[in-house]
Amino acid sequence: MEFMQPATWSEALAMKAAHPEATPIAGGTDVMVGLNLDHGRPESIIDLTRIRELGEWGSDDGWLRIGAGVTYTKLIDELGDRLPGLAMASRTVGSPQIRNRGTVGGNLGTASPAGDAHPPLLAADAQVELASATGTRRVPVREFFTGPKQTTMRKDELIAAFLVEPAAGPQQFSKVGTRNAMVIAVCSFALALDPARRRVGTGIGSAGPTPLRATEAERFLEGVLDEQGSWDRRTRVSEAAVTRFGELVASAARPIDDVRGTAAYRRHALSVLARRCFTWAWAAA
Amino acid sequence: MRVGESVQRSDGPAKVRGDFAYSSDLHAEGMLWGATVRSPHPYARILSIDASGARTMPGVRAVLTHEDVPGQKLYGLEIQDQPVLAFDFVRYWGEAIAVVAADHPEQARRAAEKVRVEYQVLSPVTEPEQALSANAPQLHPGGNVTREVKIRHGDQSARADVVVRGEYEIGMQDQAPLGPESGLAIPDGEGGVDLSIATQWLHVDQEQLAGILGLPKEMVRLTLAGIGGAFGAREDLSMQAHACLLALKTGRPVKISYSRTESFVGHVHRHPGRLAYEHGANRDGRLVYVRARIILDGGAYASSSTAVIANATCFSVGPYVCPNATIDGIVVYTNNPPCGAMRGFGSVQNCYAHEAQMDRLAAALDMDPVELRIRNAMETGSEMITGQVIDGPVPVAELLRRVKAFPSPLGAEGQGDGGGMHDLTAMPGGVSNTTHGEGVKRGVGYAVGFKNIGYSEGFDDYSTARVRLYVVDGRPRVEVHSAAAEVGQGIVTVQAQIAGTELGVSDVVVLNADTGVGSAGSSSASRQTYITGGAVKAASEAVCKRALELAESELHPASELRIENDTVVGADGKQIVSLATLLGDAVIEETREFRPRRTHRLNPETGQSNAHMQFAFAAHRAVVDVDTELGLLKVVELATAQDVGRAINPIAVQGQLEGGAAQGLGLAVMEEIQVKDGVIRNPSFTDYLLPTILDMPPVRMDILELGDPNSPYGLKGVGEPPTISSGPAIVAAIRAATGREITRVPVRPHDLTP
Known part of the structure; x- marks a missing residue:
């Protein structure tokens, strides 16, 4: 196995161009597990941990641009107030040791349907910045995932950063696992409310071949809130509407039976999570 | 020490x-x-x-x-x-x-x-019932039944006023040692x-x-x-x-x-099992009979299946007086992963069944479940369904009274003991933010269990210890050598404590275990402190006797001497001579084998026999918050009372009571090797889940030291009882919170939701 350690971002991109099959590694919380479980033997690995700017974040035209190497811990500590949904999801990732190493960029790169960061990024309509030796492009997260562990990334590309607007309203994240910490999601749900734009964003994790949006549920809830003028007056939303929202979220899922849970349970749990997340978010709006 | x-x-x-x-x-x-x-x-x-x-x-x-x-x-x-x-x-x-x-x-x-x-x-044989069918492939020359144990005790056609029946299923737990x-x-x-x-x-x-x-x-x-951990594996x-x-x-x-x-x-796993029970009782709650059929899946090879099924059958009724019993225990070969020893060794599976049955019986009689248990509790001199009369302390009722008398945990349901704002770590679902109290109901459950300590059914149970006393750098030193495996339970420290106590010497070195000394038997069956402890005690006593004989012959004929603080002292406590001076260059070495009292094979037709050497009892109370909409759990508290006879190393005993309860909790709510068509689907710690600190609550404990008249220092084995009744108490609490029957463990979220 060839092990490459670029010192700069342009060097990393050149290496990826020369070795399109190379596996990038940052925190190693997915890659090393895969190696230990003998899930594959990559021909070459590009270690991105020496590239300082990957671990930094800043502002970009009103958005937050967060380097692909920013760890969950750093994200929680430094951006928890501006990205509450993503911070809540980050707190559910692994143990403190894993959060000290693992990165949202790596979560996106692995593109597991169960990735904890994906639902809040979907709900917030974030973008992924992909770079190659020939240029840079930004892809909406909602178009990024194409299948289980598959994305729109080209083989010569690396994830440079992701971009997300600071929360314009309440956000929530909720994840079902079969133990109370350090667990892979049986299913998860993220909600982002944007009262100024009158938008509802959702994200579903671990209940389909990719992370999913519940588009119909979003439009339904926007309609309810518009119709009642609730966005401005923060009026109570009927229990029937909240229940319907939960049902629509559940019906947007495409779950399967697997070792972590049944499809039927996942749908049921998503309807509960959606109801609860909306109730908590609305109380804070 | x-x-x-x-x-x-x-x-x-x-x-x-x-x-x-x-x-x-x-x-x-x-x-x-x-x-x-x-x-x-x-x-x-x-x-x-x-x-x-x-x-x-x-x-x-x-x-x-x-x-x-x-x-x-x-x-x-x-x-x-x-x-x-x-x-x-x-x-x-x-x-x-x-x-x-x-x-x-x-x-x-x-x-x-x-x-x-x-x-x-x-085509693999993957179901025990399939293994028993006439047309199943014979996986081994003797057929697919590894062992069948029958207990026929009392009146086989006894009738009762109240009858409850239940069928229970236990999943395959793994010892999951980190090493x-x-x-x-x-x-x-x-x-x-x-x-x-x-x-x-x-x-x-x-x-x-x-x-x-x-x-x-x-x-x-x-x-x-x-x-790095053993637990039978x-x-x-x-x-x-x-x-x-x-x-x-x-x-x-x-x-x-x-x-x-x-x-x-x-390594082998804990046997999964299917247990069908019928309990009959009088109107006053006294058990009249128990009939049960217990099938354990031993997997591809026998390992210790024949002893596990004996335990599952002998202790099938729990620590209750039951005059009439008809129990059939069968362990079979299949093409599933081989199963064998794991902490609790056959007494874990049946405890889920007999305790669920006692709760059903209490409900049928409209009795308090603890009161029903106390009414049927074994005591000194009670007869087991194997006909064995249990001597020594049998504090079943006392243990139940004590766990019931503990104060309730602080905090309302869905709040843990955080009070005020919702503390996610105290909620079902933990930090995953699934509830802020919505849907949460609290339940309380009780269970009691017992099992044998040491080997049973005539197996020659013994250990060997070699103890040397000599002088190094002008000070006496005791060296203890046995083959007892330190698997984390603390047998090294226990050996040093015993030798130090018996010889009155402060410098005690325990050599690493190896085959250069005689067998110690296994670190299992909660036996090592009893058996190897007994051998170290015997060898130490023999060394002590020789040292005192030396002192008597050289210095003080016919006086009652003993050793204290590295010094030979007289009956009046007066210092007579330092051990270092007495010994000089002499080395005193003695090797002893220690055997507890003998046990006997179960009668193959009736299961009647004095098959067991010592018995240990523990009771648990569990308080569990259940998110009834999502089926997620927070075990708020476990409380236990256990008679340990005598705590040789109290802090280690506490550790056993906590660790054993955690392993019991694991089987109750999350630990399961999922096998489909003979293939393990979750062979990793990503998907074979062990309890974390957010899943395992503090353990409130009451450690009784009632003293067994037959054992060294009166001690009892302590390692396994905490693993037996902790899980059944948790499941009882979940039943109480949800009103659901729950006949299978581990309890999964989808077992608790619509």
């Missing part, structure tokens, strides 16, 4: 700092690495094995199959039915077929992939081998290895390596024979250390 004092374990700081050398850390100059070729099928006929491709790979020094086993090709703790390396058939997924030694572990793994095995794949199976075999150049190994019983490994290698026992020497051989075979073949040291995935197929 005396008996009864809380003593910090000597290996504790090194383990906390990461300095402790586990068996997987072993190293020798020029060593090779072993890797294992494993079956991808749960059941298949082996048509051919072609290792030629592997043998020519870079770095490969040897590839061995069953043809290279010079001695016995089959081994096993009770029945020699398991191939060292498979021939003719593979009977479970992951069974070892060939082993490779290479310069580098990756070379060994890649070579293992190149061993070509041609199979005729057969993988690992060891290092070093050839001695004269045809023999030295093996450093993490095992629960050095001498039974030695005996089996000598047979497999075709060597006299003296040429197979074992030394205990650092053990290290009773059977795993990589021991493979490493020795490769070392003897190559003439080089060979290390084998399993990966996590491999570890899940590298």
Whole structure:
């Protein structure tokens, strides 16, 4: 196995161009597990941990641009107030040791349907910045995932950063696992409310071949809130509407039976999570 | 360091700092690495094995199959039915077929992939009932029933006022020791081998290895390596024979250390079971009869199945007086992963059933469930359903009263004891933010259990200890040598405490366990403190006697002497002579074997017998918050009362009560090896979930020291009882919170939701 350690971002991109099959590694919380479980033997690995700017974040035209190497811990500590949904999801990732190493960029790169960061990024309509030796492009997260562990990334590309607007309203994240910490999601749900734009964003994790949006549920809830003028007056939303929202979220899922849970349970749990997340978010709006 | 004092374990700081050398850390100059070729099928006929491709790979020094086993090709703790390396058939997924030694572990793994095995794949037997059917393939020459145990006690046609029935299912739990199976075999150049190994019983490994290698026992020497947990998983051989075979073949040291995935197929598991019960009682709540059929799935090989089913059957009713019993216990061969010893050893599965039945009976009688249990509780002199009369303290009612009398945990349901704002760590679902109190209901449940301590049914239970007293640097030192395996339970400290107490010497050194001294028996059955403790006590007493004889003959004839604080003192407490002066260059050494009282085989027709040596009892109360909409749980508190006879090292006893309860909690709510069509679907710690600190609550405990008149210091084994009734108490609490029947563990979220 060839092990490459670029010192700069342009060097990393050149290496990826020369070795399109190379596996990038940052925190190693997915890659090393895969190696230990003998899930594959990559021909070459590009270690991105020496590239300082990957671990930094800043502002970009009103958005937050967060380097692909920013760890969950750093994200929680430094951006928890501006990205509450993503911070809540980050707190559910692994143990403190894993959060000290693992990165949202790596979560996106692995593109597991169960990735904890994906639902809040979907709900917030974030973008992924992909770079190659020939240029840079930004892809909406909602178009990024194409299948289980598959994305729109080209083989010569690396994830440079992701971009997300600071929360314009309440956000929530909720994840079902079969133990109370350090667990892979049986299913998860993220909600982002944007009262100024009158938008509802959702994200579903671990209940389909990719992370999913519940588009119909979003439009339904926007309609309810518009119709009642609730966005401005923060009026109570009927229990029937909240229940319907939960049902629509559940019906947007495409779950399967697997070792972590049944499809039927996942749908049921998503309807509960959606109801609860909306109730908590609305109380804070 | 005396008996009864809380003593910090000597290996504790090194383990906390990461300095402790586990068996997987072993190293020798020029060593090779072993890797294992494993079956991808749960059941298949082996048509051919072609290792030629592997043998020519870079770095490969040897590839061995069953043809290279010079001695016995089959081994096993009770029945020699398991191939060292498979021939003719593979009977479970992951069974070892060939082993490779290479310069580098990756070379060994890649070579293992190149061993070509041609199979005729057969349809596996994956259900115990299927194994019992007339047309099932016979997996072993004697058929598919590994053992059947019958208990026929009292009136077989007894009738009762109130009858409750239930069927219960127990999933397959794993011991999940953090340390993988690992060891290092070093050839001695004269045809023999030295093996450093993490095992629960050095001498039974030695005996089996000598047979497999075709060597006299003296040429197979074992030394205990650092053990990262055992819990029953290290009773059977795993990589021991493979490493020795490769070392003897190559003439080089060979290390084998399993990966996590491999570890899940590298040791036996707790037997999954199906238990059908019928309880009959009078209107006043007294049990009239119990009828039960218990089927355990032993998997592909026997391991310790025959003893596990005996326990499951003998203790099937729980610690209750029951005049009439008809119990059938059956353990069968299937093509599922082999099952064997795990903490609780047959008494865990049945406790879920008998305690659920007691709750059903209480509901049918409209009685308080604790009161019903107390009304039926065994006491000193009570007769078991095996006809054995239990002597010594039997504080079943007292334990139940004590757990019931504990104050309730603080905080309302869904709030833990955080009070005020919702504290996510106190909620079902924990930090995953699934509830802020919505849907949360609290339940309280009780359970009590018991089991045997030490070996049963006539098995010769003994241990050996050698104790030396000599002077070093002007001070007396005691050296204790036994083969007792320190698996984390604290037997090293216990041996030092006992020798220090009996000899009155402060400097006590416990040598590492090896086969250079007689057998200690296994670190299992909660027996080591009793049996090896008894041997150390006996050897220490013998050394003490000789030292005092020396003092009497030289100095003080016919006076009543004893040793205190490194000094010989008289009856009046007056210091007479220091041990150092008395001994000079003399070395006093004594070796003793210790045996507890004998036990006897179960009668094959009636199951009546004095089959057990000692009994231990524990009760638990569980308080559980359940998110009834999501089926997620927070065990708020476990409270326990246990009679330990005498706590030799109280802090270690507390650790056993906490750790054992955590392992019980694991089976109740999350730990399960999921097997489908004979294949393990979750052989990793990603999906085989163990409780975290957010799942395991604080344990409130009441440790009773009632003193067993038959045992050294009055002690009882303590390691297993906490694992027996903790889980059933949790399930009872979940039933109370949800109103659901719950007849299967582990309880899964989808068992609690619509």
